Amino acid sequence: xxxxxYNLLHDGSLALGRAERAGIRVDLKRAKKNKEALxxxxxxxxxELHKSNFYKRWxxxxxxxxxxxxxxxxxGNYLYKVLKLxxxxxxxxxxxSTDEEALESLNVPELNTILKxxxxxxxxxxxxxxxxxxxxxxxxHPFYNLNLVVTYRSSSDSPNFQNIPVRSLEAKxxxxxxxxxxxxxxxxxxxxxxxxxxxGTCYHKDxxxxxxxxxxxxxxxxDMAKQIFLIDDWDPSHxxxxxxxxxxxxxxVFPQFYGDYYGNNAVSLAKWGRLSSTTRWSKSxxxxxxxxxxxxxxxxxxxxxxxxxxxxxxxxxxxHFWNERFPxxxxxxxxxxxxYQKKGYLEMLTGFxxxxxxxxxxxxxxxxxxxxxxxxxxxxxxxxxxxxxxxWETKIxxxxxxxxIFDIYPPELSMVIEIAKRITTVDLLKNYPWIIVPLSVxxxxxxIDESWYYKKKIKI
DNA sequence: GGAACTCGCCAC
DNA sequence: AAACGTGGCGAGTTCC
Numbered sequence: 001x002x003x004x005x006y007n008l009l010h011d012g013s014l015a016l017g018r019a020e021r022a023g024i025r026v027d028l029k030r031a032k033k034n035k036e037a038l039x040x041x042x043x044x045x046x047x048e049l050h051k052s053n054f055y056k057r058w059x060x061x062x063x064x065x066x067x068x069x070x071x072x073x074x075x076g077n078y079l080y081k082v083l084k085l086x087x088x089x090x091x092x093x094x095x096x097s098t099d100e101e102a103l104e105s106l107n108v109p110e111l112n113t114i115l116k117x118x119x120x121x122x123x124x125x126x127x128x129x130x131x132x133x134x135x136x137x138x139x140x141h142p143f144y145n146l147n148l149v150v151t152y153r154s155s156s157d158s159p160n161f162q163n164i165p166v167r168s169l170e171a172k173x174x175x176x177x178x179x180x181x182x183x184x185x186x187x188x189x190x191x192x193x194x195x196x197x198x199x200g201t202c203y204h205k206d207x208x209x210x211x212x213x214x215x216x217x218x219x220x221x222x223d224m225a226k227q228i229f230l231i232d233d234w235d236p237s238h239x240x241x242x243x244x245x246x247x248x249x250x251x252x253v254f255p256q257f258y259g260d261y262y263g264n265n266a267v268s269l270a271k272w273g274r275l276s277s278t279t280r281w282s283k284s285x286x287x288x289x290x291x292x293x294x295x296x297x298x299x300x301x302x303x304x305x306x307x308x309x310x311x312x313x314x315x316x317x318x319x320h321f322w323n324e325r326f327p328x329x330x331x332x333x334x335x336x337x338x339x340y341q342k343k344g345y346l347e348m349l350t351g352f353x354x355x356x357x358x359x360x361x362x363x364x365x366x367x368x369x370x371x372x373x374x375x376x377x378x379x380x381x382x383x384x385x386x387x388x389x390x391x392w393e394t395k396i397x398x399x400x401x402x403x404x405i406f407d408i409y410p411p412e413l414s415m416v417i418e419i420a421k422r423i424t425t426v427d428l429l430k431n432y433p434w435i436i437v438p439l440s441v442x443x444x445x446x447x448i449d450e451s452w453y454y455k456k457k458i459k460i
Numbered sequence: 461g462g463a464a465c466t467c468g469c470c471a472c
Numbered sequence: 473a474a475a476c477g478t479g480g481c482g483a484g485t486t487c488c
Contacts, residue, residue, distance in 0.1 A: 071483055072468055091468060099469060122470060126480055151477060160479045163472035171471080196476095260475040268475095365476040400472080401477090 005351035009146050012377045015384035015396075016144040016154075022395040022407065023139035024161075025180040027451070031128045034174045038124040045117050054110035058082070069114050070121070072098045079106065119171070127175045130159035144399060146377075152352045152370040153401060154377070161398045161405075176453035181407045185394075187452050188413070189444045190420055191403040192376060198437045199372040200257070202349060204332030205436070208325055213437045221249040227317055228252055228269070229295075230302040240290025247272050252314070259361035262318040266311035275299070280306045333364045349434045350374040375428055375439070376402050382423045392416075410448060417443065417460050 001009075049055050049069060058067045061082045067074050079085050080096035087096030088105040096102070100118075103111040134140045142161035144154050156162040164179075165171035181187045192198075194213065197220075201209045212220045219236060225248035226234045235241050251269040270277050273295045275286045281304075286295030304310050322330045340346050340363050345355040348367045352374075358366070376399065383404070384396055393409035394416050408416060421441060429435045444455040 068483080073484065076468095093467075097468085118469080122481075125482085126471070130480080149478065153477065155478050157479060160472085163470090163479065165471060167472085255475055258475045261473080264474065361474090361476070369476060 001353055002351035005152075005348075008350065008374060008377060008381075011381045012146055015381045016146070016399070018384060018388070019380075019396045019398060020141050020143055022397050023136075023141040024397050024407075025138060025182055026131045026135050026140050027178050027180055028132060028135055028138060031131045031178045034178065035124050035128045035132070038120050038128070038174065042117055042120050042124070045113050045120075049110055049113050049117075052110050052113075054108065069117065075114070119168075123165070123171050123174050127159070127164065127171075128178065131178060134159050142398060150354065150356075151366045151373075152348070152350075152354075153373040154399065156398075162400045172453060177451045179452040181446070181449070184410070184448060186408045186410060186413070186448045186450065187397075187446045187455065188406045188408045188416070189403055189455060190406070190424070191442050191444070192372070192424065193440045193442050195372045195375060195402045195439065196257075196368055198435075198439055199349075199375065200329075200368045201437050202371075202434055203336075203367060204326075204329040206326050206328035206332070209329060210437060219245075221245050221253055224248040224253050224317075224321075227320075228314070229298070230304075235290075238290050240288075243287070244289075252317070256318065256321060258365060262314035263311055265318075266307055266314050269314075270307050270310065275307070275310075277307050333360075336367070337363050348374075349432070373401055375432070375435075376404070378431060379420075379423050379428055380404060382427060383420060386419060408445075421460065 046069075055067070055069075058078045059065065061078060062074075067078070069075065076096050076098050079098070080087055085096075085106055085108075087102065089097040089099070089102040091097045091099070100115055103115055131140055134142075140159055142156050143158050144156050144161075146152075146154055148155045154162075165175055179187075197209070198213050201213055209220075212218050222234065222236050222241075222245050225231065225241070225244040228248050229244050231241065231244065236245070247269060251272050252265050255265055255268070267277055273286050275281055275296055281296045281300055283297035283300055284294055286297075286299070288294055289298055299305070299310065304313055336346065337360050340358065345353050346358070346363055346367060347353050348371050350371050352370060354366050354370075380396060380399060386392075387394065387396070392412055394412045395407045396404055397407045398405035404420070406416060424441045425439055428439065441460070443458050443460045445458045446452060446454045446456070
């Protein structure tokens with residue numbers, strides 16, 4: 001790495017050290033209460049399972065020794081060797097998988113109980129128990145490492161602050177309702193909007209992507225949703241259409257950027273839209289579209305009657321995506337790969353080098369992932385410097401790759417937002433002149449004395 | 461009988 | 473042929 005990169009890590013660890021020292025307030029009483037509530041639920045589900053013929057036969061098959069349903073080895077043996085069920089999926093050791101997708105596909109009611117227990121145990125033992133174990137005087141102090149990740153991103157541990165559940169409502173409730181700001185303060189989260197797409201654009205400079213990230217009226221994910229789901233009367237403000245937009249974004253666009261292909265896109269989009277991956281689609285299946293039409297009916301009306309035909313459709317879209325829509329981006333991927341093969345390493349715009357054996361996907365992903373984080377880290381250092389110098393009562397308490405988490409002293413709120421906005425959208429671009437696209441941030445805020453669970457988007 | 465390791469799973 | 477990157481847990485294995 002060059003000296004600029006080197007200094008970023010040094011300044012970064014000092015700034016992150018202050019966030020570590022600040023820490024996050026935990027309601028330990030609540031964490032313990034939630035743990036107990038989960039234990040009761042887990043015990044009830046375990047009892048239910050133990051009563052089933054499914055479990056009794058499992059024990060019998062082991063000569064009467066009790067079976068541990070948390071053991072994937074025992075479960076896999078029973079399902080695929082004793083019951084001789086056909087695995088729908090293999091794990092890396094080429095044995096029948098026992099992950100969520102595999103168990104769901106077997107359509108055995110008791111397996112759903114096991115999945116439920118798994119989820120609850122994960123909430124209890126990884127997250128809540130982690131808070132209880134790591135808390136000192138009512139605060140957890142997650143660590144942020146800058147020396148562990150091959151892409152020169154950060155990682156976090158003890159407890160890991162970068163994988164706190166937010167998508168699953170149940171997990172989110174149990175866990176985030178334990179995390180609080182200091183008394184009289186409020187938690188705020190500031191996120192870069194589409195930073196990886198923006199940083200990627202600084203690498204490949206594709207003119208169509210530049211238009212997409214520069215013109216606020218353009219909408220890449222919306223355009224892809226129109227194409228993928230064959231919608232003629234596209235209305236971005238429509239709830240149902242914004243659902244399809246999310247599908248296109250998370251089921252096609254991002255996976256394509258990461259190097260995935262249309263075949264997997266078809267499977268994951270079918271799953272997302274509740275369409276069968278094995279049988280022909282019917283007009284009554286699938287998620288409901290805005291006009292109350294099931295997705296299955298909509299697809300069939302457009303002659304897409306099965307996942308096979310849908311995959312063919314996506315193959316054409318993938319081809320158009322890379323060769324017509326983003327040909328310059330496509331060329332950059334080739335160029336980056338050839339350059340790595342010639343030089344044996346890759347170099348980021350922020351001055352970091354990655355050496356070692358890498359495949360094509362790593363070569364096009366690492367620089368974007370790392371560089372995007374470096375933008376966040378640079379802003380964190382700048383903000384920390386100002387906060388420290390001026391003695392703000394507001395503290396930075398965490399960081400999740402493209403977002404900053406603050407413990408806000410309410411009288412300082414508007415000043416924090418104003419300065420953070422300046423640093424992220426103006427100062428950063430001066431420091432890194434290779435940033436050729438506008439960057440923007442969005443904010444989520446909790447009320448005073450409210451837990452992190454209640455964060456809500458605010459206008460800034 | 462414990463330390464250190466791998467694997468599979470799952471959270472982001 | 474076919475998804476980037478992490479941390480953490482429980483189960484199971486190996487080694488001393």
